Amino acid sequence: MATQDYDLVVIGSGAAGGMAAWNLTRKGAKVLMLEAGEKYERSHFWSHVKPWEARERRRRGERSPAFESLPLRESPYETPAGQSFLLRRVWGVGGKTNIWGRVSLRYGDLNFTEPAIDGWEIPWPVRYRDIAPYYDNVERLIGVCGGDDDSKFLPGSRHHLPPPNLRCGEVLLRKGAARAGYKVVRGRRAVLTQDHNGRAKCHYCGACGRGCDIGAFFNSPDYLLADAFATGNLTLRENAIVSHILTGDDGKANGVRYFERLTGEERTEPAKRVVVAASTVDSTRILLNSKSSAHPNGIGNGSDVIGRYLCEQFRFHVFAFAPQLYGRPSTNDDGISGGHIYIPRFESPEEKRGYLRGFGIQLWGIGCGSNAQFAERLPGFGLELKKEVRKRYPALIQMHPYGEVLPYRDNRITVDGTHHDRFGVPTIRIEYKLGENERKMIPRMYDVVEEMLHSMKAEPLPYKRGELDELGSAIHEHGTCRMGDDPKKSALNGYMQMHEVPNVFVVDGSGFPTPTEKNPTLSILAFAWRATDHMAEQMRLGNV
Amino acid sequence: MLKTTRREALVTIAAGISAPALHSQGTYEPTTFSMEEYESLGTLVDMILPASDTPGAREVGVHAMLDEDLAKSDEALGILRDGLGRLREQGFADMTAAQRVEALTRYSESTGADRDFFETLKGLTIDAYYSTEVGLVQELGYQGNTYLAEFPGCTHEHELGEAD
Ligand SMILES: Cc1cc2nc3c(=O)[nH]c(=O)nc-3n(C[C@H](O)[C@H](O)[C@H](O)COP(=O)(O)OP(=O)(O)OC[C@H]3O[C@@H](n4cnc5c(N)ncnc54)[C@H](O)[C@@H]3O)c2cc1C
Numbered sequence A: 001m002a003t004q005d006y007d008l009v010v011i012g013s014g015a016a017g018g019m020a021a022w023n024l025t026r027k028g029a030k031v032l033m034l035e036a037g038e039k040y041e042r043s044h045f046w047s048h049v050k051p052w053e054a055r056e057r058r059r060r061g062e063r064s065p066a067f068e069s070l071p072l073r074e075s076p077y078e079t080p081a082g083q084s085f086l087l088r089r090v091w092g093v094g095g096k097t098n099i100w101g102r103v104s105l106r107y108g109d110l111n112f113t114e115p116a117i118d119g120w121e122i123p124w125p126v127r128y129r130d131i132a133p134y135y136d137n138v139e140r141l142i143g144v145c146g147g148d149d150d151s152k153f154l155p156g157s158r159h160h161l162p163p164p165n166l167r168c169g170e171v172l173l174r175k176g177a178a179r180a181g182y183k184v185v186r187g188r189r190a191v192l193t194q195d196h197n198g199r200a201k202c203h204y205c206g207a208c209g210r211g212c213d214i215g216a217f218f219n220s221p222d223y224l225l226a227d228a229f230a231t232g233n234l235t236l237r238e239n240a241i242v243s244h245i246l247t248g249d250d251g252k253a254n255g256v257r258y259f260e261r262l263t264g265e266e267r268t269e270p271a272k273r274v275v276v277a278a279s280t281v282d283s284t285r286i287l288l289n290s291k292s293s294a295h296p297n298g299i300g301n302g303s304d305v306i307g308r309y310l311c312e313q314f315r316f317h318v319f320a321f322a323p324q325l326y327g328r329p330s331t332n333d334d335g336i337s338g339g340h341i342y343i344p345r346f347e348s349p350e351e352k353r354g355y356l357r358g359f360g361i362q363l364w365g366i367g368c369g370s371n372a373q374f375a376e377r378l379p380g381f382g383l384e385l386k387k388e389v390r391k392r393y394p395a396l397i398q399m400h401p402y403g404e405v406l407p408y409r410d411n412r413i414t415v416d417g418t419h420h421d422r423f424g425v426p427t428i429r430i431e432y433k434l435g436e437n438e439r440k441m442i443p444r445m446y447d448v449v450e451e452m453l454h455s456m457k458a459e460p461l462p463y464k465r466g467e468l469d470e471l472g473s474a475i476h477e478h479g480t481c482r483m484g485d486d487p488k489k490s491a492l493n494g495y496m497q498m499h500e501v502p503n504v505f506v507v508d509g510s511g512f513p514t515p516t517e518k519n520p521t522l523s524i525l526a527f528a529w530r531a532t533d534h535m536a537e538q539m540r541l542g543n544v
Numbered sequence B: 001m002l003k004t005t006r007r008e009a010l011v012t013i014a015a016g017i018s019a020p021a022l023h024s025q026g027t028y029e030p031t032t033f034s035m036e037e038y039e040s041l042g043t044l045v046d047m048i049l050p051a052s053d054t055p056g057a058r059e060v061g062v063h064a065m066l067d068e069d070l071a072k073s074d075e076a077l078g079i080l081r082d083g084l085g086r087l088r089e090q091g092f093a094d095m096t097a098a099q100r101v102e103a104l105t106r107y108s109e110s111t112g113a114d115r116d117f118f119e120t121l122k123g124l125t126i127d128a129y130y131s132t133e134v135g136l137v138q139e140l141g142y143q144g145n146t147y148l149a150e151f152p153g154c155t156h157e158h159e160l161g162e163a164d
C-alpha cells in the first residue's frame, strides 16, 4: 500500500473534518480521511414522505436512514446515576451536518472577550477581528440567509442571502416582544433562499430534520467533500473507527490505529500529521485513549485539561398560543423549517444581574406543524378536546431559550477503562452538571419569556418554572480540548494546534474554551478554516 | 383554559361515542393486545378523539396503530395493559356510554396508576390520530411538506396589527 503518500490524516467527515479536507486539498495536500460510518444516499432520505405515508412505508418494512443509531451501538457511554446527559451523534459521511438545525450565528467580540473580563475560566486566544474574515468566507461559501441587523451581541454580515418571510405567529411575537422592550431579529440559517454557487434553492418543504433531498442547506458531503474529491487529493475510507493516535519516540504523532467496522480488523495507518475532527466527545475519547510513554495522560495532555471543562448550553421550552390566530384557516408554515426569527442575547457584562454571561432565545415550531403534540397538555378528552385542538393548531407559539454554561473543571469526559467497545477500546463516561451561575440565570430566563408572552397576550400551556430540558440536548458540546495561550491551562494554541504535539490539530468544537449562548457550527467552520490555513503555511515552511 | 364546563364537555363526549364505531381497520388482527383488550382500546381512543365533522380515532384505526407501535415498547404497553385490566374488572365492556365517560373522567382526575393510564392513552391517541391523513389534513388543514416556489409567510399582517 502506498500509504505514505498522504500528507495528513483527517479523522471525521462532519463540519470540522469536511472543512479541513476542503481547505487542505485545494491547497494541494494529499488527504486521507477516516470516517466511522458510511455515506448516506440522498435518494434514501424521507424528505417528501408525509407522516401517514411514513407509516405505510414502515408497514412494508422500509426504513428511513437511522442517523443516530450507529454511535450508540458502537460507542455507548455512561453517566453517573441520576445525572443523565443526552449525547446525540451521527456517524456517517457528513456527521451531524446531515440533519443539523442550520442556525448560523456569528460569535461577537463580547463572546470572545468576556471570559477575560469576568475571569471565568481562561481567555480565548482569538478576538472577533481575527475570525471575522473567516466568517465572511464561510458565509459566502455555504450560503446563510438572514437579516441586516448588527449588534455587539450578534455581529452583522454583508453576505446574508434574503431572509424568509415571517409566519403569522412570528409577526405577533415580534410585535409583542418589541412592546416588552426586546429586540427580535431575522433568524440566520444555512439554507439557500436563492440559488447559490450553482446549487438550487430551498423549496420550503420543512423536512430538513430528515435530510434535504436536494441539498439546499449546508452539509459537509455536498458543500465541502464534493469539491475536495474534485481536486483528486482526497481519499475517503468509510467504516473506519479510529481508536488511537500513535506517537514516536519524539512524542510526535506518526500514525493512527483504527478498526474496520465491517470486518472488525485492526489497522494501522502511518501519518505525518493528524487533524482530529470526530466531534467534541469522540475526538476527546480518541485523545484520552492515545496513551504512550511520551503521553501517559493521553496525547498532548500534560496539562490534564483534556476531557475537562465540558460545556454547552442548557435550554427549556415554553409552549403557548396566540389567541389572535384562534380558529384561523390553516396555512403552510413550513418555510425553511425552524424559526425565521431569533432573540439575541441582550444582557451586557456591565449590568448587575447576579450571574455571568447570558442567553438567547430560539423560536422554532411556530404555526401549523406536522403533528399536534401540544394537545397532550390540553385538559380533558372528547369532542371538546378535538375542537380545542383544531382551534389552537394555527396559533401555536414556542420559545426555546439557550443559556451559556460556564466551563467547570469537574464537568468531564473520562475513559477509565472499566467499559470497552467490541474492539476492546475504552468507552467514555460523562459527568456533567450545572452550577450556581446557571441556577441563577434560569429564573431570569423564565421571567423574560413570560414578559414577552404576556405582552403578546399569549396563552401558555401549563409549564413548571425552573424545568429544563435534559442536559446535553443542545448538542453543542465544547471545552474538552480547549485552546488558549497558556500551555499549562490549555491543550491547543489559537490555531487549534496541540501545544505539546505540533503535528496534531484538533479542529472541532472541543477547542472552544466557552460555549457562548449560540449554536457553534458556523464558528466551527470558520475556526477549522483558519486552523488549516495555518497548518498549510506551517507545512510549507517545513515546521510541521 | 377551556371555556366549556366539564359537565357540558361530558355531554358532547357521550354524544360522540354513541355514533356507530366503524373503522377502516375492520380486518386488522391485533398481535400485541388480546382481542378483548383491542376492542376496549378502540372504544377508549374514540372517547379521547371521537367523530365530529371528521372521523374519530377508532374509525381511522388508532387502536390498530397502537397495536403496531407498542409491539416493542415496554413501559407504555405495561401501563395500557394494567389500565385496561382495571377497567375490565370494573365491567367496562358492559357499561353504558355515560358510565364509560364517568369511568374515564375518574381516571383523568385521579393520581397514580390511573392517571398514568389516562395520560398515556391520551398522548398516544393524539400522536397517532394527528399523524393520519384524516387527522392532519381533514381535521387540522395541514398543507405542509410540499414544494413551493416562494414562501409567502403571513399574508394578513395588517389584520393582525388591528387585532392585537
Ligand atoms: C438535530 C441537530 C440539530 C442541530 N442544530 C444545529 C444548529 O441549528 N446550529 C448549529 O450550529 N449546530 C447545530 N447542531 C450541531 C451541529 O450538527 C454540530 O455542531 C456540527 O455538526 C459539528 O461538526 P463536527 O465536525 O464537530 O461533528 P460531526 O458533524 O458530528 O462530525 C463528526 C464525524 O466524525 C465521525 N467520527 C466520530 N468518531 C469517529 C472515530 N472514532 N473515527 C472516525 N470517525 C469518527 C462521525 O462519524 C462524524 O461523521 C445540531 C445537531 C443536531 C444533531
Ligand code: SF4
Pocket (backbone or CB within 6 Å): A047, A191, A192, A201, A202, A203, A204, A205, A206, A207, A208, A209, A211, A212, A213, A214, A215, A216, A217, A335, A336, A337
Ligand atoms: S425546507 Fe428547504 S432546505 Fe429544508 S429540506 Fe426542504 S428544500 Fe431542503
